[in-house]
Amino acid sequence: MILVENTCSSKNFIGYTGTEILQFSGAAGDFPGCTSNGALRLTITFLKLLEQQFPIGSIGHKMKYRFPVDFADMLSVHVNHLNRSLKDITGKTTSQLIAERITKEASGLLLYTGWNICEIGYCFGFEEGPHFINFFKKNARMSPTAYRKIIRERTTRFKQVLGQF
Numbered sequence: 001m002i003l004v005e006n007t008c009s010s011k012n013f014i015g016y017t018g019t020e021i022l023q024f025s026g027a028a029g030d031f032p033g034c035t036s037n038g039a040l041r042l043t044i045t046f047l048k049l050l051e052q053q054f055p056i057g058s059i060g061h062k063m064k065y066r067f068p069v070d071f072a073d074m075l076s077v078h079v080n081h082l083n084r085s086l087k088d089i090t091g092k093t094t095s096q097l098i099a100e101r102i103t104k105e106a107s108g109l110l111l112y113t114g115w116n117i118c119e120i121g122y123c124f125g126f127e128e129g130p131h132f133i134n135f136f137k138k139n140a141r142m143s144p145t146a147y148r149k150i151i152r153e154r155t156t157r158f159k160q161v162l163g164q165f
Contacts, residue, residue, distance in 0.1 A: 042082065042086075043086055043090065045075060047097075049074060056124075059115060061123055062125060063102070066124065082094055099135070102135075105124075107140065
């Protein structure tokens with residue numbers, strides 16, 4: 001019996017971002033050390049589906065797919081298969097990738113809009129404000145209010161420094 005090692009692991013993708021994987025359109029063999037076309041195709045399709053939900057342009061725009069099972073249903077695969085494929089390619093679980101993208105988008109909305117925190121949370125499918133606050137705290141390691149305050153203070157100071165020149 002011969003065992004074939006799947007060399008398409010997260011070690012081969014260190015330094016690649018989700019965006020770079022999304023821009024990739026060749027065969028898995030063109031990606032350094034990757035021999036699993038199926039996992040790579042599924043990862044690219046998942047990332048495209050995730051990215052299609054952004055940017056959030058208005059308070060009424062609500063994220064359609066937020067949970068791994070939602071994406072698995074859309075991709076017609078079992079959630080465990082999706083998770084395993086994403087883990088092999090990116091080194092992260094489906095939930096981690098979704099949470100990172102939501103946190104990134106929420107950070108932008110906190111910085112560039114005047115929307116209140118509950119409105120931002122609603123856009124990401126959080127029916128209750130405290131649920132979004134807890135989610136953001138867990139992923140950004142600070143509350144949305146603290147994040148907004150710190151980033152705006154830094155931006156103001158940076159503009160003042162630039163104004164001196």
